[in-house]
Structure formats: structure tokens, C-alpha cells
Amino acid sequence: MARLVLCFLFFVAVAQGRHEKYEGHQLYQISGPAQEIAALEAHIDIISAKPTRSEIAQLQALVRLSPEEKLQWLQYFDEKQMSYTKVADNLAELLRKEDVQIQATRASASAKRSGRTIGWETYYRHQEINDHLDELAAQYPNLVTVINAALSYEGRQIKYVRISTTRFEDMRKPVIVIDAAIHAREWVTPPVALYIIHQLVVKIVDEALTDSLDWVIIPVANPDGYEYSFDEDRLWRKTRSKSHEGADECPGVDGNRNFDHYWGTVANSANPCTIVYEGPTPFSEPETRVIRDVVNQNLNRAAMYISLHSYGNMFLYAWGNNATLPSNGLALHLAGVTMATAIDALALDKANRYIVGNAAQVLYFTTGTSRDWTRAVGVPLTYTMELPGYEYMFEVPPEYIEQIVTETWAGVAAGAHYVRSVYG
Incomplete structure (x- = not known):
């Protein structure tokens, strides 16, 4: 039992450090014209986008803003008349909670599976x-x-x-x-x-x-x-290749943009x-x-x-x-x-x-x-x-x-x- 507790505490400590890069990062739900949302992909992390239920050619998108860029982008949203709502105050805390939850479910799943992997x-x-x-x-x-x-x-x-x-x-x-x-x-x-x-x-x-x-x-x-x-990095989306110019600073390729159709x-x-x-x-x-x-x-x-x-x-x-x-x-x-x-x-x-x-x-x-x-x-x-x-x-x-x-x-x-x- 003591060993299990120590392993759990070690996992929590690792999780704490792993998510430090997102300390103070906030998640916002923004709404605006589809092409305005699309243009943001070149500048900020759009985690997901979906159409609004009430307006044609309008999207809702979940975006992540660091403390350093928050003021700039909220001002930009105001200028573009894009509505926004904060949905998470500290992304790192959300990710730490997710880690602890997954670790608990893995332990429980292992006990239940009876030999299945x-x-x-x-x-x-x-x-x-x-x-x-x-x-x-x-x-x-x-x-x-x-x-x-x-x-x-x-x-x-x-x-x-x-x-x-x-x-x-x-x-x-x-x-x-x-x-x-x-x-x-x-x-x-x-x-x-x-x-x-x-x-x-x-x-x-x-x-x-x-x-x-x-x-x-x-x-x-x-x-x-x-x-x-x-x-x-829990939010990593791309591959991890380093075969392109600029890869030392920015490794990886979006696999769902790498196919030969209007590439x-x-x-x-x-x-x-x-x-x-x-x-x-x-x-x-x-x-x-x-x-x-x-x-x-x-x-x-x-x-x-x-x-x-x-x-x-x-x-x-x-x-x-x-x-x-x-x-x-x-x-x-x-x-x-x-x-x-x-x-x-x-x-x-x-x-x-x-x-x-x-x-x-x-x-x-x-x-x-x-x-x-x-x-x-x-x-x-x-x-x-x-x-x-x-x-x-x-x-x-x-x-x-x-x-x-x-x-x-x-x-x-x-x-x-x-x-x-x-x-x-």
C-alpha cells in the first residue's frame, strides 16, 4: 500500500511539472464569422471549432491564450466584434486534474480486466x-x-x-x-x-x-x-518530425494538412x-x-x-x-x-x-x-x-x-x- 501511495505521489509530482508551460493560460470560447476564425489558426491555438446553432457562416471556437497574449487578442476580438467568454481560468490546473483522474482509472481498470490488455x-x-x-x-x-x-x-x-x-x-x-x-x-x-x-x-x-x-x-x-x-505537452497536435526548415524551433507537421490535395x-x-x-x-x-x-x-x-x-x-x-x-x-x-x-x-x-x-x-x-x-x-x-x-x-x-x-x-x-x- 505504501508503495502504491509513493508511486501515485511521484506521478502527481511529474504531472505538476509537465504542465507548467500552461500555468495561467486561459481558454476562451469565441464566436465570429467563419473566415475570421480560420485566419486565427496562423496565430493562436484553436483547439476546436464548430458552427453556431443560430447563425449561418458563424463559428464558435475554443482558443488558448497565454497571459502574455491575452490582452492583445481580447482587444482584437473586440475590434472585430467577435464575442468571447472565458471558460477556464488556468489550463495547467485542468490538465493536472486530468492526469490524476486518468492515473486512478488506470489502476482501477487493471484490476478489472482479468487478463485483457x-x-x-x-x-x-x-x-x-x-x-x-x-x-x-x-x-x-x-x-x-x-x-x-x-x-x-x-x-x-x-x-x-x-x-x-x-x-x-x-x-x-x-x-x-x-x-x-x-x-x-x-x-x-x-x-x-x-x-x-x-x-x-x-x-x-x-x-x-x-x-x-x-x-x-x-x-x-x-x-x-x-x-x-x-x-x-498535453496539447501537442502535430507529428514530431524535424526534416523541415525551422524544425529546431518548431518541430512537427499537421498530419491532416499533409495530403496531396490543394497542398x-x-x-x-x-x-x-x-x-x-x-x-x-x-x-x-x-x-x-x-x-x-x-x-x-x-x-x-x-x-x-x-x-x-x-x-x-x-x-x-x-x-x-x-x-x-x-x-x-x-x-x-x-x-x-x-x-x-x-x-x-x-x-x-x-x-x-x-x-x-x-x-x-x-x-x-x-x-x-x-x-x-x-x-x-x-x-x-x-x-x-x-x-x-x-x-x-x-x-x-x-x-x-x-x-x-x-x-x-x-x-x-x-x-x-x-x-x-x-x-x-
């Missing part, structure tokens, strides 16, 4: 997730294959699973591709990916979803950034010190090349692609670089509504209902996204899916993981049945 009570590290994938492949060799796809910039193994009753040899079966955690700080996304795998492989709630479809699921697409967000057309994304830095070239990152290669290898059969993000309760489809729709815009909307309806049926009363729409119209213009690139190369149904955050925003407490993975699975399953009916 992964549950739905807490968050897990990259190596734990990789070990779990290997265990599934060993236990279910006729259904699961683990692919060691590549090493990340810092040398971590990027793994994904192929789920198939026919070892990916039946060329008539449509393929669904799902990735998670391309943005490192979005911790709630890997549990969703892992739960989808669990429902397809372990619980097997619907055999038709594997008899008629093949799946590729990448639970942690950005392992370097993901681990860095645990160990050093290099937005000046703000060319600055390595912004959170939306697109990288020195398209697919400069080994992490995004894994997603590219998976899609290209299955392009003849790939029918749906979903990139899991957090937060905002949205299904966003192409195009993001302009407010026009792909030729199959109606099908994109219909499939998105099908998934959103299934999720909303299981959602908590306090949760926002899912919004389905064109990314540029719902939010603002973006370039180099995986959603747009996959649609451009020929995958019919491609989405950025923003999971719930409730009142906790990006820091979803572990107690909500099971709710989010359960409702999201219902949506994904509904989308998979749509794929079966249209492309099967």
Missing part, C-alpha cells in the same frame, strides 16, 4: 495498443492480420489491422478504412478505433460486416505526437510554427504515407474512409478547399446522416446532435486533408468525424469513453451496412 475505462499508451493488436492477431489468426506498416519519424512502429474472413483475397468485397489519432492530443479517438476492432473480431455482433466487407483500421496514426502529448495553396499553412503547418512537401511524414499507401493498395475496393477526430459532433465531407460538392454529394450526405442518426439514438441527453455537411460550409476552408485526398483519388464516401467532447471539450474524462465508443460503433455499423447495400 485493453478495456474502455481509461486511456492507453501507444505500445500498449500495439501489444493488444498483436494479441488479437495471435488469438484470431483467421480474421485479423497485423501489418507493421512503417516506423514513425522517432522510430515507433505504426501498426494497423486488416480484418477479413477471406484474407483480403476476395476482390468483390468493399473495403472500409479508418484511422485515429493523426492529431496527437485527440485521445478519445484510439479507443473508438479499438472498439470497432473489438466488435468485428471479438464480440462479432454482426457477421455480415465481416462476411461482406474487409476492414483496415489504424488505431494510432501519429504515435510520436501521441506519446509526446502524454509525456511532455501548398494556403500561405498560413506554410509556416512551421503554426498548428496547421502542412510540411515541406505532400506526404513528407511517414505517418501520412502509411494512410496514403493503405488507401492506394485498396483503391479498387475502398468504399468508405473515416478519419476519427475530436471534438465537435460532426461528419464532414468534401470539399474542404471550396464550398462545392463532389459529384456524389447526395450519397455522401445520405450516408453521413445514416451514421449520425444511429449515433444520436444512443447519445446522452446533454450531447449535441451530429451535424452532417460539406466541410467548407460547416466550418471553413481547409487544404491537404485526408478526407479530401481520399475522395479525390476515388474513394466514394470519405469523412472527417468529430467525436463528442460534452462540456469537457478536448479533455474527455475516462468515464465517458464507453459511452462514446458504444454510440460511435452504432454509427460506423450503420455506415458499413450502407456500404454493403450500395457497393457490395
Whole structure:
């Protein structure tokens, strides 16, 4: 018992130091025209954005302001007539509370799992997730294959699973591709990916979803950034590469701006010190090349692609670089509504209902996204899916993981049945 207490106190001490960089940083909810919000990405940390429920082309965004920049930006918001409300007075304190909560849930989860390496009570590290994938492949060799796809910039193994009753040899079966955690700080996304795998492989709630479809699921697409967000900087979003000019001061690339679709057309994304830095070239990152290669290898059969993000309760489809729709815009909307309806049926009363729409119209213009690139190369149904955050925003407490993975699975399953009916 004494040893457990000492370990807990050591963890708290580490957490105290790890979050010092955010001491006194405040979070503000701001509202304003979509393009005004988009322009801020080059200057401050926009943690999330979502459309307002009452005004067209108006967004709400959660932004972080340091004590040094607070006065300047609040004055700017006043000048632009952008309303703002402070929602957190000291970000460091929020992060310390989150650390203590996660440590407690990990201890409790370990006692409950009875030999299983992964549950739905807490968050897990990259190596734990990789070990779990290997265990599934060993236990279910006729259904699961683990692919060691590549090493990340810092040398971590990027793994994904192929789920198939026919070892990916039946060329008539449509393929669904799902990735998670391309943005490192979005911790709630890997549990969703892992739960989808669990429902397809372990619980097997619907055999038709594997008899008629093949799946590729990448639970942690950005392992370097993901681990860095645990160990050093909870708000880290990008990869950790240092292959670009200015990398010593500003390492990393936004993985969801690094795809070759209108890449290099937005000046703000060319600055390595912004959170939306697109990288020195398209697919400069080994992490995004894994997603590219998976899609290209299955392009003849790939029918749906979903990139899991957090937060905002949205299904966003192409195009993001302009407010026009792909030729199959109606099908994109219909499939998105099908998934959103299934999720909303299981959602908590306090949760926002899912919004389905064109990314540029719902939010603002973006370039180099995986959603747009996959649609451009020929995958019919491609989405950025923003999971719930409730009142906790990006820091979803572990107690909500099971709710989010359960409702999201219902949506994904509904989308998979749509794929079966249209492309099967």
C-alpha cells in the first residue's frame, strides 16, 4: 500500500511539472464569422471549432491564450466584434486534474480486466495498443492480420489491422478504412478505433460486416505526437518530425494538412510554427504515407474512409478547399446522416446532435486533408468525424469513453451496412 501511495505521489509530482508551460493560460470560447476564425489558426491555438446553432457562416471556437497574449487578442476580438467568454481560468490546473483522474482509472481498470490488455475505462499508451493488436492477431489468426506498416519519424512502429474472413483475397468485397489519432492530443479517438476492432473480431455482433466487407483500421496514426502529448505537452497536435526548415524551433507537421490535395495553396499553412503547418512537401511524414499507401493498395475496393477526430459532433465531407460538392454529394450526405442518426439514438441527453455537411460550409476552408485526398483519388464516401467532447471539450474524462465508443460503433455499423447495400 505504501508503495502504491509513493508511486501515485511521484506521478502527481511529474504531472505538476509537465504542465507548467500552461500555468495561467486561459481558454476562451469565441464566436465570429467563419473566415475570421480560420485566419486565427496562423496565430493562436484553436483547439476546436464548430458552427453556431443560430447563425449561418458563424463559428464558435475554443482558443488558448497565454497571459502574455491575452490582452492583445481580447482587444482584437473586440475590434472585430467577435464575442468571447472565458471558460477556464488556468489550463495547467485542468490538465493536472486530468492526469490524476486518468492515473486512478488506470489502476482501477487493471484490476478489472482479468487478463485483457485493453478495456474502455481509461486511456492507453501507444505500445500498449500495439501489444493488444498483436494479441488479437495471435488469438484470431483467421480474421485479423497485423501489418507493421512503417516506423514513425522517432522510430515507433505504426501498426494497423486488416480484418477479413477471406484474407483480403476476395476482390468483390468493399473495403472500409479508418484511422485515429493523426492529431496527437485527440485521445478519445484510439479507443473508438479499438472498439470497432473489438466488435468485428471479438464480440462479432454482426457477421455480415465481416462476411461482406474487409476492414483496415489504424488505431494510432501519429504515435510520436501521441506519446509526446502524454509525456511532455498535453496539447501537442502535430507529428514530431524535424526534416523541415525551422524544425529546431518548431518541430512537427499537421498530419491532416499533409495530403496531396490543394497542398501548398494556403500561405498560413506554410509556416512551421503554426498548428496547421502542412510540411515541406505532400506526404513528407511517414505517418501520412502509411494512410496514403493503405488507401492506394485498396483503391479498387475502398468504399468508405473515416478519419476519427475530436471534438465537435460532426461528419464532414468534401470539399474542404471550396464550398462545392463532389459529384456524389447526395450519397455522401445520405450516408453521413445514416451514421449520425444511429449515433444520436444512443447519445446522452446533454450531447449535441451530429451535424452532417460539406466541410467548407460547416466550418471553413481547409487544404491537404485526408478526407479530401481520399475522395479525390476515388474513394466514394470519405469523412472527417468529430467525436463528442460534452462540456469537457478536448479533455474527455475516462468515464465517458464507453459511452462514446458504444454510440460511435452504432454509427460506423450503420455506415458499413450502407456500404454493403450500395457497393457490395
